[in-house]
Amino acid sequence: MTDSLSRLAQQLDLFAKDRDWQQFHSPKNLASALVVEAGELLEHFQWMSEAQSRELAPDKRDAVGAELADVLLYLIQLAAALGIDPIAAAQSKLKLNELKYPVDRARGSSKKYDEL
Incomplete structure (x- = not known):
């Protein structure tokens, strides 16, 4: 932390x-x-x-x-x-979300990652 x-x-x-x-x-x-x-x-x-x-x-x-x-x-x-460690967990989750929600597919969309 x-x-x-x-x-x-x-x-x-x-x-x-x-x-x-x-x-x-x-x-x-x-x-x-x-x-x-x-x-x-x-x-x-x-x-x-x-x-x-x-x-x-x-x-x-x-x-x-x-x-x-x-x-x-x-x-x-x-x-x-x-x-x-909540900070480490959040940083790890953010990295995972970056992979699940690539900018080129997720920008401006509220769709879940499996619907992009």
Whole structure:
């Protein structure tokens, strides 16, 4: 992990240890919490138009930021629980996606790689 992500993971670990919460932080539970928080993030955009979702009012933007933080925190905890470096995993996935979605076939298309 990058230094800032490693520090954040350490802070999260200490936060959980101080509260004796590691007992609840199985990969399954962390993945479940991550999905719940992602749903709460999505809830802020429910019923919005595309344009409205791009121009959030400051209070709505702050609320979305808090939900993004929750998603990030659970993602970091899940990665740590499984011994996965999320930056390395994302970089590997990006390389794979570059192969699946070559620019000359994917540019401007929302089709899945097997439909290009």
